[in-house]
Amino acid sequence: MGLLPLAEARRHVLERCPPLAPVSMPVGDALGCVTAAAVVCEEQVPPFDNSAMDGFALRSADVAGAGPASPVVLRVVGTLHAGAPPDLAVGEGEAVRIMTGAPLPAGADAVVMVESTTELDGGAAVEVREAVPAGRNVRPAGDDLRPGEVVIEAGVEITPARVGVLATLGRETVDVHARPRVGVLSTGDELVDGPGALGPGQIRDSNRPMLLALVHASGFVPVDLGRVPDDLGVIRAVLGSASSACDAVITSGGVSMGQADLVKVVLDEAGELCWMQIAIKPAKPFAFGALAPGGSGVRVPVFGLPGNPVSSVVSFELLARPALRRMAGFPADQLDRPRVVAVADAPLPRRRDGKVHFVRVVCRYGEDGAYHVRSAGGQGSHQLGALTGANALAVLPDGDGAGLGDAVEVILLQP
């Protein structure tokens, strides 16, 4: 079987993972979700002219000649705190003591900050030592947001700042694409969990907790589907029930060339199996299929990742995560992790084999203003040790690898 270029595998998968339907979600739950519609402002923010400073609201004309050597004295006719109704007015020769956020009183057109003033007569008057033009230290109504303005576009992620703007507008819900519920299933007769002694030939299941954590860290909802033996009937049953509880399913193991590689058999029965040998290392084998729960017409994509732990992570990063982000509503240019170019601080050798290698590396931003990269350790696809020390994948195209000082393309897995 010829090796498939990664870009083709990616295209195949992305095409079959359309965005999930929009839902109305409480703003407090929507962090990380992607807007399904633009949010349009319906009111002015701020809602009224207000003071940007603690100081004195006044008429700018009254203090036009004020300065350190020529202070102007104004009569203080009251105090306005934030939250107070603006029931005071400023006449000629008058000032109102005002706190940040309090509404500007009628008649006033500027605020002088408290640092440029001295109170006199027990607060009945104030000496102003600074000329302030009209509008100084005043935040006009609508200065931030205006009615009719699009404050949040469709197709953008809800960030903390966007939560803030929604709260400012009094919104309790926001229309977003549903957060994908992603089931994770481990397959393999050799797998066990927990601290007990291992029997002959057994290993502990690392992929399921790791992939559940990746799903969670990527902003999706992890659904633990457990661990199944290499048994056609069990895999069939678990995938069948998972398809009605999940928007997508990730399996690990059972997609290689071995006799017990049964995930691909089950996906084949369900139809739409695409079993691939991708021209990458690690994570060459990959199966993609779809389940149709209860003939509903819904297609639940299944990502059949290879069982080797490092392969499963690389496969998740390169294929499953971008597709799940598409389901979550992210636009085409925001499906992938950021890439930077880094300087190799040590050689990153490789063999020619027709594949692109994704090498687990440590990438740091140097004082010289460049990214630097070095291997994180053993590069075997079973060696989780190097993966735990890595924060990036170096992309080494087919060839002899990178020499000392060479520029290397790097996928940043963590900031």
Ligand code: AMP
């Ligand atoms: P497979 O893709 O099922 O042929 O598995 C490839 C290798 O990965 C084998 O050495 C498996 O024992 C190992 N493996 C498969 N699944 C897991 C898992 N969930 N956790 C740790 N290792 C696994």
Ligand code: MG
């Ligand atoms: Mg297996």
